[in-house]
Amino acid sequence: MANFIADQLQSIDATTLKQELDQDKITLIDVREPSEYAGEHIFGSISMPLSTFDPNKLPINNSKPFILYCQTSNRSSQAAQKLFAAGFKNITHLQGGLNAWKQAKYPTIVNKNVPISIMRQVQIIAGSLVLIGTLLGAFVSPNFLFLSGFVGAGLLFAGITNTCMMAQLLAKLPYNQRV
Known part of the structure; x- marks a missing residue:
């Protein structure tokens, strides 16, 4: 040991x-x-x-x-x-x-019958927010690009610190608490 x-x-x-x-x-x-x-x-x-x-x-x-x-x-x-x-x-x-x-x-x-992993949930949500922010920024108002930048900054912080706030929040959702 x-x-x-x-x-x-x-x-x-x-x-x-x-x-x-x-x-x-x-x-x-x-x-x-x-x-x-x-x-x-x-x-x-x-x-x-x-x-x-x-x-x-x-x-x-x-x-x-x-x-x-x-x-x-x-x-x-x-x-x-x-x-x-x-x-x-x-x-x-x-x-x-x-x-x-x-x-x-x-x-x-x-066990294949459980919710998808927290990190996959983070990837889906972060990717969706970046895509939505970019599309709204291109077609509605450039101000929506802030959303993509905010999510990108969060991902950069998560990568540098190896701590993902979105994952910690998702972990508290009821469907992620079921065992």
Whole structure:
């Protein structure tokens, strides 16, 4: 397993995580939103979405350390910061998240009967807003181009910070909360 240093987020690779899971040595916590977890997750993981993440509700088993994961390892880093702020030490997350797990060709539990992913929802909405802003700007008033620029600035911010406000808002919608 990864070497732990107090108050530093440690990373574990997919291969090591698989070995730890197979030997039942860890508790795996998925911090993605409920709809994402319902659509696909690593077998044996526990859903604790970042949007409602509460360090006090962490299923602690003193004999097993826990490891966080999300889609890419951004949200698991954010959950780790909440844990550090709550006084936890020795936090570990899956480097590269579920994407790295799947890239290593490890199995996941997939359910095709769930809403589309948050990121696809963001792409559809952002693309629609840019298209509508551009068409209205070209055919109605150039002032509508502001809408396209605003969405573009939001996407640029999301890319730079790896934090998407639109995704966080969409995650709170009722159909994305169903599991």
